[in-house]
Amino acid sequence: MSSNFQLTLFILLMSNLLLAQKTTDPDNQSEELGKVRWLRNYDDVMTLAKKENKDVLILFQEVPGCSTCRNYGHNVLSHPLIVEAIENSFVPLAIFNNKGGKDAQILRKYNEPSWNNPVIRIVNSHGDDVVNRIGNDYSALRLCKSIQQALIAKGQIVPEYINLLEQELLGTNPNKAYYKMSCFWTGEKELGKLPAVLNTESGFINHSEVVEVTYNPKEMTKAALDAYAKSNDMGLIDNKQSFIPSPKDVHYYLQQTKFIYLPLTELQKTKINSALGNGQPTKHFLSPKQQKWLKKIKKNSEVLFNTDFTKAWTKKNKELETI
Missing domain, CATH: 3.30.70.100 (Alpha-Beta Plaits)
Structure with missing residues (x-):
């Protein structure tokens, strides 16, 4: 094994380790975040999105939040197949709308209000919306449809398990x-x-x-x-x-x-x-x-x-x- 290859492998392993340390823990995180493993740094996310050729799914969420925020985390963002869709097809980013610092900077960048109910935006690696912003609709169906639309807009085939999820959500x-x-x-x-x-x-x-x-x-x-x-x-x-x-x-x-x-x-x-x-x-x-x-x-x-x-x-x- 060449020294250059060993160095490349070491850098890759270290970058993955550092990335893992920057994600939330689904087993020990606020209910408002559901079960998704979220990244929290906007710049890191955009770099990763370019590297993996993925869009970014941003959750603007009040943490800790009101009953609407908690219900969205518990009922929508904890559905196993929605978690799968978010984590596998996108780079997930959580922005707290009731915090200062970098969270507040991203709120201003996207003109999102503070202390607000959940908002979802799916953006490309340049930060531009690829589908309509999700606000005032806290259903799993709306999120599922937006995920499908974003994948189609990127020229990707929607995985069948996501299509089945949509069918189940439609069949209420x-x-x-x-x-x-x-x-x-x-x-x-x-x-x-x-x-x-x-x-x-x-x-x-x-x-x-x-x-x-x-x-x-x-x-x-x-x-x-x-x-x-x-x-x-x-x-x-x-x-x-x-x-x-x-x-x-x-x-x-x-x-x-x-x-x-x-x-x-x-x-x-x-x-x-x-x-x-x-x-x-x-x-x-x-x-x-x-x-x-x-x-x-x-x-x-x-x-x-x-x-x-x-x-x-x-x-x-x-x-x-x-x-």
Whole structure:
């Protein structure tokens, strides 16, 4: 190994170490910051953005802050997939709007008010906005859409896990429909691949094998869903009758794989199960961290298939810390 290479490697390691020391700690930071690992120095962030060819996602936040600020940190900036999207696709920067010094300088630079509710701006490495400023909208959906828009504006492909997150956030008032078929494993794989379908669940109604379909009515009408089901030899069942789930058969194809050891959203489960049943690729449905976890799964890993997504995510993080 040449001395020049050793020196380059040493400088790289030291720069990464210094950068890590300048980030916030998701496990020991104010609730207003959520679970994102934020950088705090504007100049360092712009240098890093140029080096990595990334845009910068700036959170202007009151820390400590009012209930709106705390709720945004707890409900939006702590969602595991939003954290993934921010940390992997952008350089995250937090500016406290109730502090002096360098924070106050950046507030003035962007003409942001002090002691204000959360504001998000996505800027390029020159500090210019690439999408509209997010203010007075504290929803996860708005942030997700802005992330998508910024990636598209940069000429990048939006990762599928971010698109799935948007679908789930859009499907806040879903409808349900019930279809009977000769085999509900087949029913789940065929119905689950429809873009409007948010979840499928195998079960029984009057001893018939049935799939309960949760779907977004704004993306697909009931008539269109019925027509699709009929074309796949499925019959419509009155949804007022008693549906009895069959846990061992729900997402059957997924349950036969090591995906059961991963924290997955309901939509991820549905799409992965359908893809497995149809012999299609699956890993693109996962975030970068989920893909890493999939490679590290061991036989003694905890089954997380039926665990709440956020709780499962926390458990998986803790499990790997002990390895």
